[in-house]
Amino acid sequence: MRSAPSRPVRRPGRLALSDTRATGRVEVAGLTWRPYGRKVPVLRDLDLTIEAGERVLLVGPSGSGKSTLLRALAGLLETADAGELSGTVTLDGVAPGDRPGSVGLVLQEPGAGVVAATVARDVAFGPENVGMPRAEMPGRVASALAAVRLAPDRGAVADSQVLPASGVDEVAGLGGAAGAWPTSALSGGQTQRLALAGALALEPSLLLLDEPTAMLDAENAQSVRAAVDEVVTARGLTLVVVEHLLGPWVDLVDRLVVLDEDGAVVADGPVRETLASEGERLLATGVWVPGAPAPTPIEVDPALVTRASTRHTESALAATELTVARTTRTVDGVATTRVAARTSEPLVVGAGQLHALVGPSGSGKSTILHALAGFLTPTTGRVETRTGQVVADLDPAGLAAHVAWVPQWSSSTIVARTVLDEVLVTAQALGRLDAGSETRARALLDVLGLGPLASADPRQLSGGEQRRLAVAAALFHGPELVLADEPTVGQDRHTWAAVVGLLAAYRSGGGAIVTATHDAHVITLAGDRVHRLTAPPAAPGPRGGEPLLAGRGPLALLLGSALAVPAGVLSPGWRPSLVLLGIQLVLAVSGLVSARSGVIAPLRALLTRLVPGLLAAVSVAWSTWLLGGRDLALAGNGLTRVLLIVLPSAVLLPFIDTDRLGDQLAQTLHLPDRPVVAVSAAMHRMQSFGQIWEEIARARRIRGVAATWRRPATIVGHVLALTVGLLLRALRSAAELAVAMDARGFARAQRRTWFHPARWTWGDTALVALSALPALVAVAFVMVVR
Amino acid sequence: MPRSIRATAPLMAWRTIDILTITFLGAAFGIAYWGWGLAYQAPSTALTTIFPPLAGITGAPWLIAGVVGGLIVRRPGAALLCEVVAALVSMIPGTQWGFTTLISGILQGLGAELAFAILGYGAYGLAAAMFAGAMSAPLEAVYEWFVYWTDWGWSYKIAYLVILTAAGAVIAGGLGWVITRALAAAGALGAFPPGQEAREARAV
Numbered sequence: 003m004r005s006a007p008s009r010p011v012r013r014p015g016r017l018a019l020s021d022t023r024a025t026g027r028v029e030v031a032g033l034t035w036r037p038y039g040r041k042v043p044v045l046r047d048l049d050l051t052i053e054a055g056e057r058v059l060l061v062g063p064s065g066s067g068k069s070t071l072l073r074a075l076a077g078l079l080e081t082a083d084a085g086e087l088s089g090t091v092t093l094d095g096v097a098p099g100d101r102p103g104s105v106g107l108v109l110q111e112p113g114a115g116v117v118a119a120t121v122a123r124d125v126a127f128g129p130e131n132v133g134m135p136r137a138e139m140p141g142r143v144a145s146a147l148a149a150v151r152l153a154p155d156r157g158a159v160a161d162s163q164v165l166p167a168s169g170v171d172e173v174a175g176l177g178g179a180a181g182a183w184p185t186s187a188l189s190g191g192q193t194q195r196l197a198l199a200g201a202l203a204l205e206p207s208l209l210l211l212d213e214p215t216a217m218l219d220a221e222n223a224q225s226v227r228a229a230v231d232e233v234v235t236a237r238g239l240t241l242v243v244v245e246h247l248l249g250p251w252v253d254l255v256d257r258l259v260v261l262d263e264d265g266a267v268v269a270d271g272p273v274r275e276t277l278a279s280e281g282e283r284l285l286a287t288g289v290w291v292p293g294a295p296a297p298t299p300i301e302v303d304p305a306l307v308t309r310a311s312t313r314h315t316e317s318a319l320a321a322t323e324l325t326v327a328r329t330t331r332t333v334d335g336v337a338t339t340r341v342a343a344r345t346s347e348p349l350v351v352g353a354g355q356l357h358a359l360v361g362p363s364g365s366g367k368s369t370i371l372h373a374l375a376g377f378l379t380p381t382t383g384r385v386e387t388r389t390g391q392v393v394a395d396l397d398p399a400g401l402a403a404h405v406a407w408v409p410q411w412s413s414s415t416i417v418a419r420t421v422l423d424e425v426l427v428t429a430q431a432l433g434r435l436d437a438g439s440e441t442r443a444r445a446l447l448d449v450l451g452l453g454p455l456a457s458a459d460p461r462q463l464s465g466g467e468q469r470r471l472a473v474a475a476a477l478f479h480g481p482e483l484v485l486a487d488e489p490t491v492g493q494d495r496h497t498w499a500a501v502v503g504l505l506a507a508y509r510s511g512g513g514a515i516v517t518a519t520h521d522a523h524v525i526t527l528a529g530d531r532v533h534r535l536t537a538p539p540a541a542p543g544p545r546g547g548e549p550l551l552a553g554r555g556p557l558a559l560l561l562g563s564a565l566a567v568p569a570g571v572l573s574p575g576w577r578p579s580l581v582l583l584g585i586q587l588v589l590a591v592s593g594l595v596s597a598r599s600g601v602i603a604p605l606r607a608l609l610t611r612l613v614p615g616l617l618a619a620v621s622v623a624w625s626t627w628l629l630g631g632r633d634l635a636l637a638g639n640g641l642t643r644v645l646l647i648v649l650p651s652a653v654l655l656p657f658i659d660t661d662r663l664g665d666q667l668a669q670t671l672h673l674p675d676r677p678v679v680a681v682s683a684a685m686h687r688m689q690s691f692g693q694i695w696e697e698i699a700r701a702r703r704i705r706g707v708a709a710t711w712r713r714p715a716t717i718v719g720h721v722l723a724l725t726v727g728l729l730l731r732a733l734r735s736a737a738e739l740a741v742a743m744d745a746r747g748f749a750r751a752q753r754r755t756w757f758h759p760a761r762w763t764w765g766d767t768a769l770v771a772l773s774a775l776p777a778l779v780a781v782a783f784v785m786v787v788r
Numbered sequence: 789m790p791r792s793i794r795a796t797a798p799l800m801a802w803r804t805i806d807i808l809t810i811t812f813l814g815a816a817f818g819i820a821y822w823g824w825g826l827a828y829q830a831p832s833t834a835l836t837t838i839f840p841p842l843a844g845i846t847g848a849p850w851l852i853a854g855v856v857g858g859l860i861v862r863r864p865g866a867a868l869l870c871e872v873v874a875a876l877v878s879m880i881p882g883t884q885w886g887f888t889t890l891i892s893g894i895l896q897g898l899g900a901e902l903a904f905a906i907l908g909y910g911a912y913g914l915a916a917a918m919f920a921g922a923m924s925a926p927l928e929a930v931y932e933w934f935v936y937w938t939d940w941g942w943s944y945k946i947a948y949l950v951i952l953t954a955a956g957a958v959i960a961g962g963l964g965w966v967i968t969r970a971l972a973a974a975g976a977l978g979a980f981p982p983g984q985e986a987r988e989a990r991a992v
Contacts (some may be wrong), residue, residue, distance in 0.1 A: 083978050647885070740804045
């Protein structure tokens with residue numbers, strides 16, 4: 003490592019506890035931070051000293067700057083924002099970023115900081131950034147994983163499609179399992195413990211947790227708290243936790259610091275005494291104080307959210323027992339079908355009823371809501387409206403009139419430019435606006451504390467505000483049924499009381515609600531209409547021999563597809579091209595076919611991937627035929643040339659493993675480390691970006707603003723809205739990941755080491771040589787023609 | 789016309805958020821590119837039936853990532869990297885052009901990059917965006933002459949180059965500029981110069 007660490011880096015495997023002097027003393031003096039574009043500072047002239055080994059719970063109303071203070075303690079304020087910063091923050095006398103990894107940070111959203119496809123590689127990210135020799139990494143990774151008690155279940159690894167990469171076998175104590183354990187297979191709680199392990203791998207002296215359990219169910223939250231308690235004790239760490247649900251943390255900390263709305267410290271002391279003396283003030287600011295009774299839902303005038311058609315009082319929706327199965331296919335066409343969600347009883351939702359879907363994360367609550375909303379067609383069972391129509395068959399207007407949706411990601415349903423319009427938009431699309439609509443919408447916003455923001459851009463709101471807005475926007479046009487995915491997450495006592503009060507008013511006006519929730523108070527409100535879902539068992543992955551192409555290096559795969567370009571360009575006509583295509587097909591079949599897949603499945607999968615290429619080839623042939631004097635031979639030349647160029651890509655490229663691509667780009671081609679890491683991280687999220695696109699499209703459909711082919715202008719607007727929505731989510735995840743990565747030493751990682759070596763194998767050489775064959779034959783044809 | 793705000797000095801000092809934003813935007817555009825690859829066939833066929841070089845119009849949306857990447861991050865290499873990642877991401881699930889997608893991405897990105905370099909990485913208004921959109925086209929068009937349009941006469945080839953360049957200016961440049969403004973207005977570019985410009989515009 004080039005930049006000399008300010009303190010000798012401890013030997014791997016040794017615990018901080020054994021250090022003679024305690025470290026982790028934090029001193030904040032006169033800290034002021036005003037992000038550009040805000041009139042008043044988020045933090046103003048803040049002083050705070052935290053002794054080494056102290057455990058602090060940091061609380062305050064939303065908007066008080068708790069998360070901002072955590073980022074300041076990590077030295078990451080300016081990582082994802084720009085603003086005016088003054089004052090000092092030191093950790094053991096130096097700036098927090100001086101020794102990379104001296105501060106560990108765990109963010110609220112599980113997965114926001116995941117950088118790699120496998121658990122072991124993800125934990126190794128910090129050590130890679132500080133240039134730790136590869137030989138020392140497995141020990142460090144194993145000890146960090148053991149500290150958070152993260153080990154794969156039996157089967158989780160065997161079922162993964164991730165190829166066991168060389169060099170992982172040494173991960174001590176895990177039998178190499180963590181090396182092939184995909185991060186995508188982790189539950190929310192496991193993902194948060196993974197983030198904790200990632201922080202521990204750099205042996206921090208200060209651990210910062212930003213609402214680490216806010217998005218988890220009770221069981222997962224408990225597993226995270228237990229892991230935190232254990233590692234903080236074992237390693238003698240200084241701990242600062244931000245949480246708005248204080249109860250479960252009180253026993254884990256010894257000091258409570260309270261911030262007010264202006265970002266100033268208003269109370270500070272031993273946790274129990276401070277809770278006792280400040281309880282009233284905390285309750286008044288909306289903090290969930292342990293032991294306090296549940297807040298009373300506020301009274302809301304039912305006229306604000308009465309459903310439009312009150313004539314019918316019978317069921318709003320009727321679903322039989324449902325099963326939703328998902329089929330995934332490997333690159334060589336082997337299908338695996340697994341049950342994603344199932345209900346064990348019919349679900350008949352009557353007017354005015356509240357039904358709660360409960361169960362651990364991963365039990366398919368959101369999937370069932372999607373099936374009820376008609377976003378997907380259940381594999382078995384039916385979902386029908388009161389009039390017997392299948393929900394999935396409704397047109398956008400019919401769907402919006404009947405069903406509304408409050409999604410888990412409320413930012414993705416935003417379709418309007420102001421908060422007020424956001425509330426009105428569905429009613430407008432359905433022609434339900436009248437003279438009193440705007441007054442009613444403003445009253446609704448007032449109930450939710452959003453009144454002053456009526457003309458603000460909804461995308462600028464905080465997460466909690468957006469969620470409340472989503473509730474208002476779902477109820478305003480008076481649908482018969484609202485499907486709400488975790489509508490109360492992240493709300494303080496006041497806003498919780500408003501949301502729950504509003505839902506109650508909607509019910510008293512005849513509206514029906516189905517909600518997926520972990521919120522114990524909401525579950526109580528549902529009474530005996532609670533439907534418990536259990537996680538369906540994981541399906542075993544395909545067994546048996548893999549195709550020859552599996553496990554080939556990404557560079558070889560890219561090179562193999564590249565070699566098709568000269569073959570296509572050089573081929574002197576359609577007859578030689580047909581010969582070359584024949585060679586390519588033989589190679590493709592021998593690379594794709596295996597014992598597990600047979601012959602038909604991989605060829606069918608290949609043909610599916612080739613459809614766009616075939617269309618392109620036909621269109622090139624068509625245009626050539628048109629202007630080439632309608633000469634069939636010329637058209638044939640164009641057609642076969644495009645196929646020659648495209649076929650090998652369709653065979654080879656889907657086999658690329660994005661993590662290994664990063665390894666090879668950096669270690670084999672010696673491209674700059676930081677961009678390479680960023681490219682793999684982005685490619686790693688490809689799939690989730692595809693899902694976001696779908697989610698935004700669904701949200702627009704159910705809000706009644708979907709495009710129709712009858713008005714082409716709406717199509718353009720629709721595509722533009724989807725693109726901007728996707729880009730916004732991409733930008734947000736990039737900003738979150740930047741914070742998570744810099745907390746693990748990425749900011750200064752100019753010379754990284756790599757957990758996995760990038761080996762070029764004989765198989766790779768053979769692949770490239772065989773891929774060159776058609777190009778060589780093409781050259782021979784050219785010489786013969788001459 | 790107000791002057792554009794530059795990226796923080798030194799220009800080559802990429803922050804983590806710069807790199808991640810470029811690659812994430814690239815990946816998001818890659819998904820959109822892939823979708824456009826499925827949807828463009830019908831309008832493209834309709835246009836080419838009228839006059840084959842009109843394919844340049846339906847080709848222009850693929851030039852947008854480089855423009856937007858350059859407009860947001862404003863550092864040397866931003867436009868190129870964004871377009872290359874978009875090409876890479878749209879290529880892997882399978883596109884109609886296979887590996888040549890990546891070559892196109894490099895050539896298009898280079899064109900946009902060149903435009904921002906000519907402007908000294910200091911101008912990012914609508915005119916600059918349209919210039920970058922236009923500049924994304926020529927290298928790509930010439931490359932396509934040799935790979936796809938080998939049987940066209942020169943008049944068609946030149947017409948294709950002109951049409952792709954004009955469409956690049958309007959569609960990739962103009963639309964790219966609109967998208968960047970929309971992202972800044974949504975408060976998503978706080979850490980970047982366009983976000984700062986949006987806030988200053990509001991402050992007035």
